[in-house]
Each structure stands twice: as C-alpha cells, then as structure tokens.
Amino acid sequence: MRQISTDGPVAFRTEGLTKVYGSEPAAVHALRGVDLEIPKGELVVLLGPSGSGKSTLLNIIGGLDRASGGHAWYHGLELTALSDAQLTQYRRRHVGFVFQFYNLMASLTARENVELVTEIAPDPMPADAALELVGLGARAGHFPSEMSGGEQQRVAIARAVAKQPTALFCDEPTGALDSTTGRAVLRVLCDVNARLGATVLIITHNAATAGMADRVIHFADGRIREVVENRERKAPEEIAW
C-alpha cells in the first residue's frame, strides 16, 4: 500500500455509503446512503438506537467490513477500493480499535496483549508507556481474569493507542462499565485525542457522552439524521451517567 499523507484537514469522507446484510426478501439495510466528512484530530461521538447503522459505519471506515455501495476515503486513500491485504495494512498502520467487550486475549497478560499490537505496528510506543498512559503501569503483568472490567477496558485502550494510531475507533467502550469506571475510560480517550492528535470516533448509547465531543453525529434507520458541532467540550468528569 502506498504511503499516504495525513496532512489534509479531512480525515474521513464518505459518499452514498450503503451496506446490506443478507439478500431479499430478508435483506437488512444497515446503511442507506451516508455522506459524511470528519475533520482530522476531532473527537466524534456517534449516537443512535440499536440497528441505526453506527457500528456498521465504524466497521467500514475502520477497515473491518466492506460496503455494499458508495465510497469511503481516509485522507487520500479510497477504503472502498482496497483489497483484503491492503485493508490489513491500513488497520495495521493507522487504526486502533476499542470494543465493548474488551476482546483481550485471556491467555496473555496486560503487557503481552499490548505487545500483540506493538509487535506489528511500524512506529509503536513501548507497551509499558501505553499502559502508563491508561494508568495501568503497575498492572502490566496481570492476566485479564485478574482485572476488573474497567481495567480490562483500559488495557484494550492501551492496546489500541500503543501503535500511535491516527484514528481510534471505540464501539461502546463504556457499555459494560459503571459510571465511575466509565468516566475514567472516557478521560483516557480524551487524553489520547489531545496528546496523540488522533481522530477519535466513539459509538455510545449514552447521549450525555455527546457533551465531550467536538462533533456529534445522530444516526437513525441507516442514515445520518443530524450532525451537531459543539462549540465547547465538557470534561468527561462533568458528564451525567
């Protein structure tokens, strides 16, 4: 894959993006034509009910899934035209993921889980530094089973940011956490956004989270219903749960 410049002001752009699961008559239209621009370095929150298409969008621009129609770009790179191998390279170089259920490898310690990514990324930070970043420097040698849900999610974030991604995708990162832990996790995401300058996309059910975003995209029924730009961002600690 050619080296791409990430200097432009727009990180992600889509045109008429559609995604259909299954075939007629049982087909599910997850995306029904999405046009979108996300400026570089912003923290964006995607809101919407279940099945509104936000995860599908995230998966497609994150290189985890393929669109049924339309186009998507990451800077100058047309994601919808990439082969599997090219998508792999895209994920490896540019993208970090955080999932609702952490998806840690149970058989690896926190540090090893992070190393799983630093091993293959072109310019990673040290695994321990990533764990320090999420406040888990002291827990590096523990296995997932020895950690609380919040700690596991922070390991997942450390794993995602360790490669110094230019884009960080978080699908319901606080969905399985209580309010205190949830806020702590959001604080980490804000810090990553500020310190690394990465574009951060967060999917959430919690409308209050929207307060901490630069931009809030509302989804409904496979389409963007509304995009709201916040003039002022709240700190995660101020968010109602």
Added chain:
Amino acid sequence: MSPLDRKLMRDLWRMKGQAIAIALVIALGVLMQVMMDGLVNSLDETRQAYYERYRLADVFAPVKRAPEQVSRELAGVPGVASVETRVNGGALVDLPGRAAPVRAQAVSLPDFGAPRLNDVYLAEGRRIDPARHDEILLLQGFARAHDLGPGDTLSATMNGARRRFEIVGLAEAPEFVYTPAPGELAPDDSRFAVIWMSETALQAAFDLDGAFNEALVSLTRQARVEAVLDAVDRILAPYGSTGAYGLDDQMSNRFLSEEISGLRVTSASVPPVFLAVSAFLLYIVISRMIQQEREEIGLLKAFGYSSLEVSAHYFKLVMVIAVGGALLGCAGGVATGRSFAGIYQQYYKFPFFVFKVDPPAFAIGVSVSILSAAAGGAIVLRRVFALTPAVAMRPPAPADYSRTVRFGGWVKRHLDQPSRMVLRRLIRQPWRTFAAVIGIGAGMAVAASSLNLLAGFNRVLAQNFTLIDRSDVTVTFIEPLSARTVYDLGAVDGVIEVEPVRGVPAVLRHDRHSHRGELSGLVAAPRLYRPVNRQMDDVRMRGDGVILSTALADILEIRPGDRLVVDVREGRQPVLDLPVVAIADTLIGAPAYIELEALNRALKEPGRISGAYLRIDKARSEAIYETLKDMPGVAGVSLKAESRAAVEEIMDEGAGSMRFVMTVVAFVITFGIVYNSARIAYAERARDLASLRVIGFTRAEAAFVLLGELGIITVLALPVGVAMGWGVAQLLAAGFSTELYQIPGAFVPSAFGGAALAVLGAAVFSGWLVRRDLDRIDMVSALKTRE
C-alpha cells in the same frame, strides 16, 4: 518470544487435555506404522545377517550314500562357490519322565575346523572334541525346554541302536530357526531336537564310513539356482538322490519367510487403516478446534495481522499437537518395536536381533499427521478469512434453523423443547453430524475388526482341532509300513479307533507355480481327520482326483477341473498328473488330500501307510504312549493337545502377536474420538448451556441438551461402525493370514457387540467428564465474555 507465541504456549496449556487426547490418537496411528515396519525390516535383515554369518547353504542335496570324492565333482559345477558334505540322520530321543519319544535330527560337524557351510552358533559350553565320539551339541531350544545343559547326558536311538551321549554345548543354527515337530506345522521346542556330533562318529552310527548322505552347496552371485539344481541332481542320481532343493524350499527358511512375508502384508495393510482413522480424527478435531477460535482470529485481523500471519500462528498450534503426537508415535513405535524384537529374537531363536526402522516409515507417519492436521486447520481458516474481521469477531450469527423441518403435531406432542433443540441441531448441521458419526463409526470399526480378528484366530484353532482333527494322537512312522500296522495299533490296550494315513513328500505344480509340501492319502470315509468345506460339512474323499486346501489352491492358482502335477520325492519318485476335484476349507497349513488306496495305486505301492490317527481312552494315555514309543518303526507320536498348544504359541508369539497390540491401540483410538467429540460439543455449546441454566434449567436438563446430542450421534455411529468394521475385518483377516494359517474374515457378532459396548462405555465416560464441567459452569462469566 513474541506475544503470539506466548499466546500459543498458554493456549496449548489451557487445552492440554484435549491436545493430549488428539496427540495420542495420531501417536497410536504412527506407532503402529513405525513398529510394524521396523519389525518387518529388522526381522528380514537379522535373518539375512544370521544366514551370512553362519554361511547357510543355498542348495541342499540329500542322497542315500555318496562317496566323499563326489564333492569335488559338485564343486566343479558352474555357479557353485563352495561345497560341504555331511551326515544327516533321524534319531529318537528318550527322556526320563516322558512317555512319548521325541524325534531328533542328528547332523555331523567336520572333525577338524568349522564347517564350510551351515555352521552353528555356540550359545553355551564348548565345541565337540572329534576324538570323543560320545560328545554332542544339542539344539538350545530343546535343551532349555527339558532343562538340559552342558554336562548332562542324553540317551538317543540312532539306526536302531540306543546310545548315551554327553552334552558339551548348546547350539543354534540358521537352518533350524523354525523347528516343527514331525507331521506338524507349528514348531515346538520341547518336541524337536537337533544333535550335532563329529562326522566320524555319525558316519559310524549310520554305516556311512567315508561317505555322506547330504551335500550342501553355496552359490556365486551370478549363479542360476535351477541350473545348479539340475546339475547337482545329475551328479548325485547314481547315489540315490531324492532331489536337490534350494533354500526357498528349506523347511525352516520357508516358514521363516512365510512369517516375514505375513508380517509384511500385515504391516502394509493394518497400519494404514489405523493411520487413516487417526488422520481423519485429527482432521475433524483440528477443524472444529480452529472453528472455536473464530473470534480471536477476527480480532487479530482487526489489529492488522495479515491472513498469512494468523495462519502461521494457528498452523504452529496445530503442528505442535500433530507433530508432537507423530514424534510420540515414532518414539513409542521404536519402544514397542524393541520390546517385540526381544520376543521375536527368543521366538525365532536368533543369536542377535537389531531393531531398526527405515526412515520412510517415520516420514510417512509424520507427514500424514502434518497433512491431515494442516488440512483440518486450513479449511476452517479459509472460511474464517472469507469473513470480514467485523463479522468474524462477532459470535456467529444464530444458525438459520428456519429451513429445517418445521416439526409437526406429533413431534410437538411428544418432544419437549430441549429434545427439539437436540434434534434441530443435528439436522441443521448435517455435515457436522455426518462427520461425527463417521468419526465415531471409524473408531468402532477398528475396535470391532480387532475383536473380530481375535475371534478369527480362535476359530482357526477350534475348527482345526475339534472339527477337522478329531483324533487324540497322531503316530508317524520312520518309513511307510504295511497296512497291517493298523491292526497292531488297534491292538494296543486303550486304543479305540485307528485311521491310517499316508503322506508322501512331493513338489506340487500347476503352471509356473509350485509348492513343496505333502500329498496326504486319507481313508475313503475319514472320521478322525476329515477335510471340511466352508459349511463345516465333510468333503468326500475321492479316488479319481485330489482335494486341495484353499491356501494351496491360492498358491498354485488352481481350480477344480484343472490338473495338478505331483512330483513325488520318495521311493521311485514318480511324477503323477491328477485332476483337482474339490477345495476344502482348511485353515491351517496348505495340505492336499487324495483317497489312500488311490494314492498307493498311483505310487504302485499297495497297502502302505506312513502314520495313523488314533482315538484313545484318555485314562490310559500314559501306558499307550509307552507302548507306542517301543513299537518298531515309530518315528513320532504327537498329542493333539500338544500340537494345538504349539499352533497357539506360533499365533501368539509370531506374526499373530501383533493382534493384541492392535486391539489395545484400537480401543484407545475409539476412546480418543468419542472423548474429543464430547469435548468439542461442550465447547461449542457452553454459552447456550449457560443460558439455559440462567433461565432456570436444572443441571440435568441442561446436560440433556448436550448429552442427548452425543447420545444420538453415538447410536447413529453404531451401525456405521458395524458396516465399516466389517470391511476392515476382511482387510485384517487377509493381512494376518499366512501360509501357516488362514484367518477367516467371518462375521463374529460378539466382536461387534463388544466394540459397540466399548463405544457406548466411552460415550458414557466422556459424557460424565463433560457433565462435570457443565455442573461447574460459571453462568455469569459464560454469558458476559464473548467466547
């Protein structure tokens, strides 16, 4: 170490139970391959080395009496490398405390130096002093069987004179590796002796001063055996030659060759069956194991690992198990082979035995395991890679059950929800169900066919020693006697019934095929020894032709209606041309029968018999043996119980011994497959089962959903196992059959019943093991985490 490798190690540790079970299954398949291949090669090479080291002759030429000078003439025959002459005569050994006399062979050793051909291996004691005519070497096996050793004395009758000898050493020789008692096929150490003594002494005993009665010849590399045999026969004809024969027809070598080629057939047919079954199991188990890793595969892909890197990771995991199992099998094969080598060395009386496996045997075992494991992994990985990481990371979408049968009213009335779950799952994934059924069926097939084989061996014994041979004692004469002897035998107190028999040594030919054996003349309506057909009915003796055993008919490729050439090697040595009139289902040996009178007519020797079958009053057996032993002309008396024991021994310690190892291996494989099936079913359903527990199912009810599936698959596998086992049983029977004995492939219901019970037992035990895990399932965590 990279984190992926660390993951690999920990994953292996986590699945150690299952990994070991899988590795064991493949290990056993490889073990069979390595062990049997190694044994066949080692046996062959050991024999070769033994023959060479002790200079076994290539041609044996018995004569009545030939002067020493003739040996120079023999040495001049083109293709002859060296010649040795000797005296070789019959003897009867009297043992204190043993009523029946023992037949022995007395063989001369040169007075000075080692023999040029057919040397002996001195196992104990010293060589004989040529000046002392009463010193002998005794065959080690016989000596051991009777607790005799150097320093002991032995009394033997040679040429009608009884003499006492001093045993100075115990010996073995390549020409006496396999030593059957007279008139029998199976060797019996206690009933066959070889006495080596000085040439002068033996010449004196047999009135052969300055002469020999057997010439031994070794050949040059380029020599043609047939040409040399002809030349030797021409030279020795004036001296009463009964026909020179090659090493191929030498008794001991022939039986040994038979054993080795029997073992070779077994090793070529049996291990591949086991290896194939193991490979199939490996394939199934690995593919289902990788299937369970689907979400982790998706995650690794999401991180940006390429398909190649992910494949390499799982390939390593699979290879650790497959290669580990294969190497374990190689090591186990060598170890088992070594311990068998010890048994074989004793059984075949080799002075040494080197166990050595050919590299290809290892290579085949290891590569078959690698290939089947890799195939199992690759097929699933390809399926997972076809999914986008987003889809792969999600638990598989609920399987689409909409197209399975909508259960009708009957099912709904009679089956509760859990039963319907079980049934739908089986129907929804027919290939998985099919593979599991075939897998367990294959496991049962190896177990059933092994048991069937064991039953086959027993059937051979039962058929031969209760249906065919109904006598108690067989008497063999030194040379054919008048039929009046029957009355003498009948007059012995306690003898109930006498049935004469005449056996003549002969070379039987048809087309290019020939067999050196015997033509047996039986009375017209035999009762004590009677050939039977497959239905165990009498085969009527006929005067107008010969009846062949199945084995002999196979060797000669001859059928009823064809003509058999009988090249008689006794008396005036006529060549007879006789039609084959019937085939008898004889499972031991390769006999040919003809009606006694017809045989004597053809030989122009009316009223001659060479032995008799007797039925006796067992209460008086001791006295009867004493009388028989002292009767003139009696060469050997064999008791059916003893010959049966001898045949059993050859089956249990020779090539047939492999069947026991095979049975054990078969059962372990059967258990391995059933246990793995249960384990995998459990792993695949852990979430469902936890959900059932959460919504209020009792442990037993949840267990039913899991074990019901295993139960139905097991029950479905039973008929499949019977069908497959039947096929494998035929293969095994053919593989284990030798010229010495033929194993029938007949269906033995109890063997299949036993195998079915074993499968059910394995299923119950495996079910109990997973049920224990199910009882301990952590409901909350099973539902919270995504694995």
